Amino acid sequence: MPNIHASNFDVVRAYVSNARSKDKSWEEILLQNSEKYTLDDFINLKVMTGEFPEDTTLESFQQIVEERRKAEKEEEKLRISEEETIIISDEGEENEITVPAHENSSWQLYKRKLIEDGFTDDSIIKLEDSTLQILRKLNSGATSSKVVKGLMVGHVQSGKTASMAALMAMAADWGWNYFVILSGMIENLRSQTEKRLWEDLNHSGNLKWNIINKPSRNSPENERLQSLHLNKRDTQRYFTVSLKNQGRLKNLNQWLKEDENKLKKMNMIVIDDEADQASINTKNIDSDERAKINQLVVNLVEGNDRKVQPSSTNYISYTATPYSNFLNESAPESLYPKDFIGALPTAKEYFGPKEIFGMEEEGFEGMNVVREISEEEVTRVKNLETGESGGLPLSMKHSLAWFIISVASLRHPSIDYIKPVSMLVHTSQRQEHHDRVAAAIHYYLKETPLDEQIQFCREVYEKETAAFTPASLKESVPGYPVEEEGLNTYPPFDEIEEEIKNIIETNVSHIMLGDDGDLHYHEGMHLCIDNCSKNGINDDFHIRLAYPERRSRNYPEKAPAFIIIGGSTLSRGLTIEGLVSTYFLRGPNASDTLMQMGRWFGFRKGYEVFPRIWMTADTREKFRFLSNLEAELREELDDFAKTGRRPAEYGPRVKNTPKVSWMRLTAANRMQSAQAVDLDFSGTSNQMIHYHDNSAILSGNVSATESLIKECPAPYQSVLKNSIVYEGVDFSIIKEYLTKGMTFHKRSTVFNRINEFCEWFEKADREDNSFTGWNVVVSGTGNPLEAGSDRRKVWNLAGFNIGMVNRSALGKEEQYENLNFKNIGVLRAPSDLVADIPKKHFEEFKHESKAISRLKNSEVSRLREKYSLGNTPQLLIYRIDKNSKPRAGQEAANRSNLNLPVDPVGICIFIPGDLRKGSKAKALQIKIDPAQENFETEE
Structure with missing residues (x-):
């Protein structure tokens, strides 16, 4: 195959980029829906006319297209991941401090x-x-x-x-x-x-x-x-x-x-x-x-x-x-941050909730490093903690094996990592439970035959190293400031097998206390129990966690290994070094408590591909929700900063969205001044990503959508060519469809509160009177004027053939075994938010220089305003192929077949971004103490 990065292939790359700038879909570029000629014929024609190099092949063209597609995806992720410092305060009160420049200054x-x-x-x-x-x-x-x-x-x-x-x-x-x-x-x-x-x-x-x-x-x-x-x-x-x-x-x-x-x-x-x-x-x-x-x-x-x-x-x-800090009290004598509230930027090296668990609203799937603990395994852990049984559940054996594999790998000469490497076991707050879990781990590691452990490690190694690679990391976190080839990867198993034996055979013990009174470390595993009942030293051992001092004479030659079992002391503040394996069963319902338990968040320099987390599907869902909650809070602070008002005048809102019924922001006695306030839906784009695995419900949604379409005026083909547009639809028709026609899954976000949304829209429209009629866009693949084919399933609406879209399921198939829904992660294509450009602007719109396939929210608003859509809400509709499959390479990136009984309908609601008043959706905001404002004005 020719080198596609050679300069003579620049013309092919230019062709692809130009096609994208004209908003051609990937399917159109690859001629997947064309019945006139094949992609092979097209490439041969381009070669014959001299437009493409002579050595252009079908495979090289497809590879260039795939690289461009990947680059676009990374650019979009990078855009969303960029964070800067946000400070909310009265701009007029700043002092004139500058950065200290003297070379011997403390800074x-x-x-x-x-x-x-x-x-x-x-x-x-x-x-x-x-x-x-x-x-x-x-x-x-x-x-x-x-x-x-x-x-x-x-x-x-x-x-x-x-x-x-x-x-x-x-x-x-x-x-x-x-x-x-x-x-x-x-x-x-x-x-x-x-x-x-x-x-x-x-x-x-x-x-x-x-x-x-x-x-x-x-x-x-x-x-x-x-x-x-x-x-x-x-x-x-x-x-x-x-x-x-x-x-x-x-x-x-x-x-x-x-x-x-x-x-x-x-x-x-x-x-x-x-x-x-x-x-x-x-x-x-x-x-x-x-x-x-x-x-x-x-x-x-x-x-x-x-x-x-x-x-x-x-x-x-x-x-x-900060939920309790925002919502508890605001009196002058309190600790309420009356003068300023800020949001710290996040370094590109940081792995946080968004990177690990994904962002539901943005379609980020997260890193494929979380493994599920089944309900049956949870029961086994509880029996182990109470003393009813002593055997380790299989999931804990997996986490132990991966810890040993990681230690051996990081000690390999190709990596030579010398800092501590850790495993965290956090299943209970009770101290007697910690002792029993520690005893069971010790027994398993000492009494299980070595050959059996080695074979088990080999099986875990093969599974885990295939599931998450340096390429996977760069795909999930494209902004990480280390190139793929610069990331440490997994040495061959045969090259770490001896070290695995060494780790298991050397010792599994608490940290040893030498005759000199110093702590001594060995090449095996140090089993630490870190809770308030342990004073650290017991006979000749130090039981609590104590990492060796890097400069001490007793620092081991190889990276020391620690298995840490505990509760409260591990829940907040304590940094666990080199954390590669986490077994986590703690799942409180307060979001602030749960988030603080995330010891696996942080910086992973030198061992980026090694961390793994074992937790239940329920807990994973909670963290995914919290990932969105964090993003919403930063967005709220950003919006609040733009108003120029101080926290003493107007406290920030924390969205109390009922996305998950089991989550509350913080304990009731920590948000006593919280009051429900209006939350604006304007400027939002909400996608339907959860779908019932139920034939009757899916079919009902299809029927409701087709009934809606029959009540709309005659459509026209959009400027994007892959969709049709119904202009000026009255909201009463939309409301009837949303509230009485469609059935949404309980895990849906805005759609789960659709009545509140409709109330808000009607009130905002009544008071402002600036919304126009709705535009309904039915979007898909290929040209709706063309018939379907073996490669193009279509949905016939009003004489148009709308190509069904491919949306695979987020997560592995086994995750959905006992669930009644599928989550696709992301529904909407960014360009479809401007698919309803009016006909009169078609020619002008075609000359837009920016490729609309990568639209930012601000760019969407600009384009809609420019082309007479600044006050026009949009209902975007898709029909999804029930047999959708992951694209090539997505299987390893936590994607699976959709496998639904009916081709489902998915919708997206886009609302213009004017700052209207009188919204009905609820958030929580602190009730500002009047004395606080008076206190400030007296200064």
Whole structure:
């Protein structure tokens, strides 16, 4: 086969690109629906006329088309994945801080460390920009003494600590001299944060950093408040990482009152890490009594029990799940982020909910790294935990085998990964359950014959390495900043078999405690139980998780391996290093709690293709929902930022969509001021992606759609040639069809609340009177003026033959065995949103330079506005081939045959994006305390 990347094939690529710019479908380019001549004949003709190189073949042309198709898909994913910093505040209140430029400034030294740690230029630029934006909102004590309160929303395990360290470094350069970091409720998480910040900031430069550990009236002399150097010209900077418990916070507040003269010189920043934990007031907010920890944090920030206040006080909270922070209370004395709310950007190296679980509304399927734990296996785990049986379920054996395979692979000379590699087992909060699971894992690994384990590992290896490859990763996360050939991949099994034997045979034990009092690590597996009942040391072993220090003399030559079993301590904050295998059964119904348990989110440099997660289908569905919830929240913050209003004037809304009945945002006592508010449907495009596996329901939807079409005016062929358009359809006909004709699956989103949508539309139209009649577009493949063929199934409507579209099922066939529906992931083709361009604009529209197959939402709005559709809603209809199959290569990417009993009808509703009032769909928004607004205007 010729080299298609040679320059002589540029003319073929140009032909394909030109065809796409004219909105030819892939099927049309490949002549799949043509009855006039074959693709082979077409290529021969192009070669004969000299338009294509002489060595152009059918295979080379198809490969060029497939590469272009893949590139388009990646471009669309990249567009959606791009995130920048969003800050909501009063733009008029910013200070004039700039980025410290001196090479020995704390910021430049920290920046140098980030470069040494492998941060990309893009990540550092985003971090610098977000840090500067936060600092410009803060009070430095120069012109005002008001307490500034803000909130930054990040992602779970996405580098919030890096943002906090960056903020401390840059703030220190600008004169802030004392930092308090409130770090959870568990000591080993607090010490991990303290250690990380010290390593990030403690460099020889213009400033000297000091840790004030557990400040109190009994602190050593050099850590007493009166001993600190807080004058403007002093180069000392101090920080305290404090637990959120009563004793530590009481002592800290007492310590601040020891020397009023020193306190007046203090410029303080309080950073609340995991601000949705413990800091929330869970007492009745209408009473005078506050939750104890919340009251102590309020005292720290507001100085309620101090006669004198610092020169400046700023409170900045960080969290990945801000629902309770948004919805609980907004009184002036609360911790509500009255001054600013921001959303941190996400580095391209980060693997989060969107990358792993996909985005339902955008058609992102996620990485094929999640494996299902069946209900039968869940029962076996529960029996194991209660002591009714001791055997491991097959799914846990799979996860163990994959962990061993990953350790052996990462130790292979071709990779030579030397950092810790971990497996997480999180099935229960109960400590006795942890002990039983640990004992069962130990028994299985020690007592199962070695040959049997090796053979099982080989079977798991063959299955897993075929299911997810470097190519799969780049397909799922095209923006990941490492090329496919630069990703570490799986060594041949025969080359890791000896190391697998070594790992199993060496040892399975807790971390050993040497005669020298140091922790010692071996080449086998370290079995750790991390919960509050373990003090760490038991006889000659350290039971809790303790990773080796990279610089210690006892650091092992090979990557050390850890199996970690636990509950609360693993649910929030603790970073699990080199996490390649997760066995997860915890499934609370509060979205903030569940998301915080995602220890598998984060950065996976050097072992990107190895992580796997075992969980139930139900839990997987919850995380997929949360992926969408995160995106909706960022969208809401972005929209809110554009209004120019401060959080103290108008709190952000959190969509309380009933996509899943089992999910609530947070506990009831953590959103006491939440009120239902109107949510606008305008500017939205909602697709139907869930389909009943039921012949009667599917047939009923087809009949209802055909009845709708009969009531519409005469259609015409669209400018895109693959669809027909019915103009000016009255909404009463559409409403009847949506509310009485169609049956939607309970997992559908907007369609599951179609009555609310119709109420909203009628009210918005009545008050604004700016909507035109609806356009109904029936879209498909090929030319509707042509008949069907063996390769083109058609739907006959009003004398047109609409080609049925191919939409395979999202997920493997076995996932749907006990379900009554199929999920196709994505229905709509982006170009179809402009298929209803009026006839009078056909000629002008053909000259649009941008390829409409890759339309952004903003581009859709622009084109619709330009071509007289700015106020025209659209109902887009497809007929799907019931026998749809994955395209070549999609089978391994978590796709399967659709296999429905009837060719189903799918619809998409597009609403113009004007900001209309009076919507009916509900969201949750905090009820702003009037005193908050008055408080602000008095300043």
